[in-house]
Amino acid sequence: MADAADVMAPKIAYVRRRRREAAQVWTLDLEAGEGDRFAFAPGQFNMLTAFGVGEAAISLSGDPAEGSRLVHTIRAVGPVSSKLARLGPGDPVGLRGPFGAAWPIEEAAGHDVVIVAGGLGLAPLRPALYRLLAERSRYGQVVLLYGTRSPDEILFRREIETWRRRLDIDIEVTVDHAGADWRGHVGVVTNLIPRAAFDPLHAIALVCGPEIMMRFAIAALRDAGLGDEGIHLSMERNMKCAVSFCGHCQFGPVFICRDGPVFRCDRLRGLLALKEI
Amino acid sequence: MEGLEQVIREHAFFAGLDEGFCTLISGCARNVRFEAGQYLFHEGEPADQFYLIRHGRVSLGITAPGRGAVSFQTLGEGEIVGVSWLIPPYRWSYDAKALELTRAIAIDATCLRQKCEADHHLGYDMMKRFMAVLIQRLQATRLQILDVYGSHG
Numbered sequence: 206m207a208d209a210a211d212v213m214a215p216k217i218a219y220v221r222r223r224r225r226e227a228a229q230v231w232t233l234d235l236e237a238g239e240g241d242r243f244a245f246a247p248g249q250f251n252m253l254t255a256f257g258v259g260e261a262a263i264s265l266s267g268d269p270a271e272g273s274r275l276v277h278t279i280r281a282v283g284p285v286s287s288k289l290a291r292l293g294p295g296d297p298v299g300l301r302g303p304f305g306a307a308w309p310i311e312e313a314a315g316h317d318v319v320i321v322a323g324g325l326g327l328a329p330l331r332p333a334l335y336r337l338l339a340e341r342s343r344y345g346q347v348v349l350l351y352g353t354r355s356p357d358e359i360l361f362r363r364e365i366e367t368w369r370r371r372l373d374i375d376i377e378v379t380v381d382h383a384g385a386d387w388r389g390h391v392g393v394v395t396n397l398i399p400r401a402a403f404d405p406l407h408a409i410a411l412v413c414g415p416e417i418m419m420r421f422a423i424a425a426l427r428d429a430g431l432g433d434e435g436i437h438l439s440m441e442r443n444m445k446c447a448v449s450f451c452g453h454c455q456f457g458p459v460f461i462c463r464d465g466p467v468f469r470c471d472r473l474r475g476l477l478a479l480k481e482i
Numbered sequence: 483m484e485g486l487e488q489v490i491r492e493h494a495f496f497a498g499l500d501e502g503f504c505t506l507i508s509g510c511a512r513n514v515r516f517e518a519g520q521y522l523f524h525e526g527e528p529a530d531q532f533y534l535i536r537h538g539r540v541s542l543g544i545t546a547p548g549r550g551a552v553s554f555q556t557l558g559e560g561e562i563v564g565v566s567w568l569i570p571p572y573r574w575s576y577d578a579k580a581l582e583l584t585r586a587i588a589i590d591a592t593c594l595r596q597k598c599e600a601d602h603h604l605g606y607d608m609m610k611r612f613m614a615v616l617i618q619r620l621q622a623t624r625l626q627i628l629d630v631y632g633s634h635g
């Protein structure tokens with residue numbers, strides 16, 4: 206097993222491509238060094254260092270089958286993420302990872318899979334979608350319900366449009382408000398849950414988004430008949446070390462970095478409703 | 483009338499409706515259809531009817547100076563358009579526009595209000611059904627106001 210110094214020391218990766226997703230949101234493709242293959246499971250994250258500024262946990266948002274290309278989608282909210290989001294091709298990035306518990310993609314085989322994403326929460330769910338679609342016949346209905354602020358903040362838009370043309374996935378996108386040129390849904394993402402086609406007795410839900418949105422999504426999934434054992438969510442509270450040394454991301458009895466970020470809802474029982482923890 | 487009664491009974495909003503109430507409501511109902519882009523009603527107009535959507539989609543919005551029409555909710559099959567008909571001043575506070583060909587049942591609000599006054603059991607049933615919609619929309623509005631997807635999200 207790696208010792209503390211190893212897991213805390215970043216490797217160097219280089220930015221290969223940078224794409225704008227929305228206002229303040231950028232996707233970076235990183236190369237992990239010559240010939241390095243990088244295996245990760247959907248839902249996992251890396252600790253990325255913007256040199257001279259600091260380190261932040263950023264989910265892997267790319268296809269787990271593409272081992273040499275590490276994709277991260279970053280919203281510039283503070284010093285580290287703003288610096289990372291400004292990096293361009295050839296710039297170095299410190300990289301530790303991958304860390305964290307993954308979405309239960311294997312467990313979901315034979316079940317309907319309902320993905321409920323809010324805002325940037327679609328980023329850690331995209332690798333799960335790649336996996337589900339790559340092995341589509343192993344799953345029942347696959348449903349993606351995605352809510353975001355406005356049409357120009359929809360992430361991965363071209364990909365969503367491509368997936369929409371497939372007949373084997375139901376995709377509904379809703380925004381909080383829109384102008385007259387938007388033909389899609391307007392309203393909160395939880396409104397889409399009662400209308401989605403899945404069998405609650407044989408379904409697994411994967412939920413990621415702002416905590417308030419997740420609380421309401423869980424309530425709507427329960428109302429639709431799903432048990433807490435079938436609901437999985439990713440908790441993206443702030444963390445520092447990512448290897449359960451520092452306690453920064455402690456959430457009641459759990460460490461998000463060691464036990465999460467993906468949790469089964471029944472294992473978090475009650476914690477989500479607590480205000481300060 | 484038979485056809486309308488059946489549509490009302492089978493509409494999700496009226497799930498479990500008492501047979502007698504269904505007949506009373508049907509007496510105030512008619513079939514309507516809106517082409518894409520056509521308005522069901524405009525902000526400020528009297529709320530003299532409401533709609534049960536059978537097929538299609540309707541956008542609720544408010545026109546804001548400099549921003550044009552801002553949609554805050556879309557509604558579809560099995561949902562209800564219009565809650566302002568039940569309580570004074572019976573006036574729409576937003577625009578409702580069909581986004582695509584929409585078929586609906588329009589219920590005459592004056593007619594149904596009179597029946598609710600005459601039969602408070604019917605009135606209470608209507609109140610409970612519309613209150614559920616109002617609470618759900620209030621909660622949705624709260625989330626929208628919190629702007630949960632903002633950078634503090």
Ligand SMILES: Cc1cc2nc3c(=O)[nH]c(=O)nc-3n(C[C@H](O)[C@H](O)[C@H](O)COP(=O)(O)OP(=O)(O)OC[C@H]3O[C@@H](n4cnc5c(N)ncnc54)[C@H](O)[C@@H]3O)c2cc1C
Nearest residue numbers: 261262263264278279280282283284285286441442466635
């Ligand atoms: C497991 C995990 C996965 C993550 N994945 C991604 C990702 O894919 N893309 C991405 O852009 N970010 C992601 N984050 C969030 C990112 O790590 C933080 O936003 C980080 O704090 C950014 O550092 P900063 O220096 O830019 O901002 P900071 O100075 O740390 O924070 C700036 C502001 O944002 C607020 N804030 C910071 N983090 C969060 C958070 N997690 N939730 C709500 N508010 C927050 C702070 O309170 C502060 O107001 C993830 C976090 C975790 C724990």
